[in-house]
Amino acid sequence: MYKSLTKTLGFLLIWFGAGWLALPFIAESMLKYVPEEGSVNYTASFALAGVSFLLSLLCFIHCITAKPVKIYYKQVYRCPKCDSEIFPGTEYCPYCGSFIKSS
């Protein structure tokens, strides 16, 4: 279950890291359109790209090595008439008012 999350985050973090790598180069091109004086911080961008790639790697390692986590699903009861979620043992559906036979 958590593997699906870390797998997705792993790919997204690679994309994000690529963005940090590209930031100073794109920002340098954009500076000519900005009236104020500005500077590009290469070190911070590359450091953040490194952090993103590292996190991505950790996500993939987790995805490969982690054992599946068991979650305890709640028991779902539904009204046979309107299909709304109801509490177990309810005699009348709070949504449509129909009588529910106890089984």
Place this chain on the structure above:
Amino acid sequence: MEKLKKSWLLISLGLGGLIGFLCAWVNTFYMIFTLPLFFVTGNFNIIMLVTACIIAPFVEELSKPIGVYLIKMEEKTLLSVKNWMILGTFAGLGFGLMENMMYAFNATAVAGGEAGLLLLLLRMLLCLPLHMIATTISCFGFGLWANTGKIKYFVFSMLTAMLIHGSYNFIAYII
């Protein structure tokens, strides 16, 4: 568990986009809530900082998965945690694409087409995956909540998503 329908992906993407469109316009109005800070400190930068790092992540992260909430409430569907998470990724994608387009249009109007395209490229590489990461995490928690009935999962994942979004905005502000 039900299978993921393409229409649900479209609902998540489309409503995420609608929220992205609205947020691109109304972000400025969030500043109203921070005006007292300006009167106390006399510093306009503090307003920008609080709006970007606290108010915007709070509002955007809660509103991005609106399509996911709708599917849960209206379709009364039972999906796996993974599928709720995929819906969240699509909601973030829709939000990010629309927000990027709006910012690029504004930049084009102010500084010309090349500046607009550069901004679009930059936001596609940085802001789009950020929105997708944040909404993936919050909807993963939403899926856990939907399947276990324990709201703590959703609250925790939503706070994590807000923290990630706020931290990113803070770094982008100071860098």
